[in-house]
Amino acid sequence: MIEMHDIWKTYADGTSALNGVSVKIDRNEFVYLVGPSGAGKSTFMKLIYREEIPTKGEIFVNGFNIGKLKQRKIPYVRRNIGVIFQDFRLLPKLTIYENVAFAMEAIEAPRKVIKKRTMEVLELVGLKHKHKSFPSQLSGGEQQRVSIARAIVNNPAVIVADEPTGNLDPDTSLDIMNLLEEINFRGTTIVMATHNKEIVNSMRKRVIAIEHGNIVRDEQRGEYGYEI
Amino acid sequence: MKFSTLTRHIREGFKSILRNGWMSFASITSIFISLLILGVFILLALNMNAMASQIESQVQIRVFLETDVADDVVADLQKQVGNIPEVSKLIYVSKEEGLAQLRDRMGEDNSDWLEGYNNENNPLPITFTVEVFEPKLVKSVADQIHSIAGTYETSPVADVKYGQGIVETLFKVTDAIRNAGYIVVAALSITAVLLISNTIRMTIVARQREISIMKMVGATNSFIRWPFFVEGALIGVITSVLTTAIVLIGYDQIINAFQYELSFLTMQLLPVKEVMALTSLTMIILGSFIGIWGSVMSVRKYLKV
Ligand SMILES: Nc1ncnc2c1ncn2[C@@H]1O[C@H](COP(=O)(O)OP(=O)(O)OP(=O)(O)O)[C@@H](O)[C@H]1O
Numbered sequence: 127m128i129e130m131h132d133i134w135k136t137y138a139d140g141t142s143a144l145n146g147v148s149v150k151i152d153r154n155e156f157v158y159l160v161g162p163s164g165a166g167k168s169t170f171m172k173l174i175y176r177e178e179i180p181t182k183g184e185i186f187v188n189g190f191n192i193g194k195l196k197q198r199k200i201p202y203v204r205r206n207i208g209v210i211f212q213d214f215r216l217l218p219k220l221t222i223y224e225n226v227a228f229a230m231e232a233i234e235a236p237r238k239v240i241k242k243r244t245m246e247v248l249e250l251v252g253l254k255h256k257h258k259s260f261p262s263q264l265s266g267g268e269q270q271r272v273s274i275a276r277a278i279v280n281n282p283a284v285i286v287a288d289e290p291t292g293n294l295d296p297d298t299s300l301d302i303m304n305l306l307e308e309i310n311f312r313g314t315t316i317v318m319a320t321h322n323k324e325i326v327n328s329m330r331k332r333v334i335a336i337e338h339g340n341i342v343r344d345e346q347r348g349e350y351g352y353e354i
Numbered sequence: 355m356k357f358s359t360l361t362r363h364i365r366e367g368f369k370s371i372l373r374n375g376w377m378s379f380a381s382i383t384s385i386f387i388s389l390l391i392l393g394v395f396i397l398l399a400l401n402m403n404a405m406a407s408q409i410e411s412q413v414q415i416r417v418f419l420e421t422d423v424a425d426d427v428v429a430d431l432q433k434q435v436g437n438i439p440e441v442s443k444l445i446y447v448s449k450e451e452g453l454a455q456l457r458d459r460m461g462e463d464n465s466d467w468l469e470g471y472n473n474e475n476n477p478l479p480i481t482f483t484v485e486v487f488e489p490k491l492v493k494s495v496a497d498q499i500h501s502i503a504g505t506y507e508t509s510p511v512a513d514v515k516y517g518q519g520i521v522e523t524l525f526k527v528t529d530a531i532r533n534a535g536y537i538v539v540a541a542l543s544i545t546a547v548l549l550i551s552n553t554i555r556m557t558i559v560a561r562q563r564e565i566s567i568m569k570m571v572g573a574t575n576s577f578i579r580w581p582f583f584v585e586g587a588l589i590g591v592i593t594s595v596l597t598t599a600i601v602l603i604g605y606d607q608i609i610n611a612f613q614y615e616l617s618f619l620t621m622q623l624l625p626v627k628e629v630m631a632l633t634s635l636t637m638i639i640l641g642s643f644i645g646i647w648g649s650v651m652s653v654r655k656y657l658k659v
C-alpha cells in the first residue's frame with residue numbers, strides 16, 4: 127500500500143527532516159509512528175498525502191509514484207487518502223452534516239449519494255443525532271469524530287492521522303482509538319503518529335520509531351518504548 | 355462539468371458576494387460608475403454621429419458660372435464635371451430656375467426684395483448642383499472642378515461652394531467626444547478591475563481554510579477556482595445589466611421631457627429602440643469582461659492550488 131525507497135527530505139530553509147527512510151506498509155495494516163518531537167513524523171505523513179515532495183527517493187501510495195505525480199493527477203490520488211489532524215480542521219460555519227458532505231461535494235459526488243453516505247458515516251462515528259449542530263457545540267472528542275467521518279466518507283484506502291488524540295483526554299482518546307480500529311477492521315490501512323504511550327502499549331500494533339529523520343525501530347506488536 | 359456542480363459554483367459565488375458585503379458593494383459601485391459614464395458617452399456619440407450624417411447628406415457642391423458664358427462652353431463644362439468619377443449627380447439649374455428657387459426660399463414675407471426682377475434682367479448665373487458619392491470627397495471634387503475650369507481660356511466658373519467647414523467641425527467634435535469617452539472608460543475600467551480583484555482576494559483569504567480542506571480531500575484545481583470566477587463574473591453581469599437599464603430608462607425620460615424644448619433644433623434625439631442594442635451589448639460585454647478579468651487576476655495571484 128505504502129512504499130518508501132530511501133527517502134530524503136530537506137526543507138527549503140535547509141532543515142533536514144528525513145535522512146534515507148525506507149519502509150513498506152501493507153494493505154490493511156495499522157501502524158503507529160513514534161519518536162521524539164522534531165524527529166520527522168509529520169514530515170513522513172505529509173509525504174504520503176503529498177503535502178510535501180521528497181528531496182530524494184521514491185514513494186508509492188496505492189501504486190502511484192507520489193513524488194513524480196503530474197499536478198493534474200494529485201487530486202485523484204488524494205481521494206484515496208484520508209487525513210486526520212490533532213486540531214480537527216472543521217469549518218466552523220458549517221454544520222456537522224455539511225462538514226462531512228463537503229468532502230464529497232468537493233469530489234463532485236452525486237447529490238443523492240452524498241446524503242446517504244454522509245448519514246451513514248455519521249452513524250458509524252456515533253454522531254448522526256448531532257448532524258445539525260455546529261462544531262462549536264461539540265466536545266473535542268466529538269469534533270475529532272466528525273473529522274474522522276470526513277476522512278473516511280470518500281472510502282479512502284489509507285488513513286493518515288497526525289496525533290489524532292493529541293488534544294483529547296484519556297477516555298475520549300480511547301473512544302477515538304476504538305473508532306479507528308473499527309475502520310481499520312473494515313479494511314482501511316491506518317498510519318498514525320502519536321506521543322500517547324498508553325494507547326500504543328494497550329493496543330499492540332506495528333510500531334515504527336523515527337529519530338533524527340531515521341527509522342530506528344520497526345516492530346510488529348511493538349511498544350511505545352520512550353519514557354515521558 | 356455536471357449541472358449540479360455548476361449550480362453549486364453559482365450558489366457559492368452568490369453567497370460570497372453577500373458575505374463580503376462592503377467589498378462587493380465597492381466593486382459594484384465602481385463598475386456602475388464606469389458603465390454609467392460609458393453609457394452616456396455611447397449615447398452622445400450615437401446622436402452626434404446621426405447628426406453628422408444628417409448634415410453630411412445635405413452637403414452639395416454648388417458651381418456658380420460666370421454670367422456671360424457661351425452655351426457650348428456651358429455644355430462642355432457640364433459634361434466634364436459630370437464625368438468626374440466621384441460625382442453621383444449633376445443638376446443643371448438655369449437662370450430662371452435659380453430665380454424661382456430663390457423666390458421659394460425667401461418665402462412670402464421677403465418677396466418684395468426680388469420684386470423688380472424677371473427673366474429679362476435676371477442677375478443670377480447658371481449653377482450646377484453637384485452631389486458626390488461620399489460626403490468626405492466634396493473638397494477633392496471641388497478642387498477638380500476648379501482645375502477643369504482652369505483649362506479654359508477664360509474660366510467659366512465664378513465660384514465653387516460647399517458646406518464642408520461645418521462637417522469637418524462636427525467630425526472633430528464627435529471624435530473628441532469619442533476619444534474622451536475611451537480614456538475615461540479605460541481609466542474607470544481599470545479601477546473597477548482592481549477593486550473586483552481585491553474583493554476576490556478577500557474571499558480567497560477568508561476561505562483559505564476551506565480551500566486547504568478541499569485540496570486535502572481531493573478537489574480538483576478547477577473545482578476550487580470556479581466559484582471565484584463565478585463571483586467576479588456575477589458582480590460584472592449583475593451590475594452591467596442594472597446600469598444598462600438605468601441608462602436607457604434615463605435616456606427615454608430625457609427624450610420625453612425635452613421633445614418639445616428640443617424641437618427648435620432641426621435635429622432629433624435618436625429613439626431608444628435605435629440605440630438600445632448597441633448600448634446594452636457594449637455595456638454588458640464590458641461589465642462581464644471587467645468582472646471576469648478581475649477575478650482571474652486575483653485567482654492567478656493569490657490562489658495557489
Ligand atoms: N515547513 C517546514 N519548513 C522547515 N522546516 C520544517 C518544516 N516542517 C518541519 N520542519 C522541520 O523538520 C523537522 C521534522 O519536523 P516534523 O514536523 O516532521 O517533526 P515531528 O516528528 O512531527 O514532531 P512533533 O512530534 O513535534 O510533531 C523539524 O526539525 C522541523 O523543525
Ligand SMILES: [Mg+2]
Pocket residue numbers: 167168169288319
Ligand atoms: Mg508532528
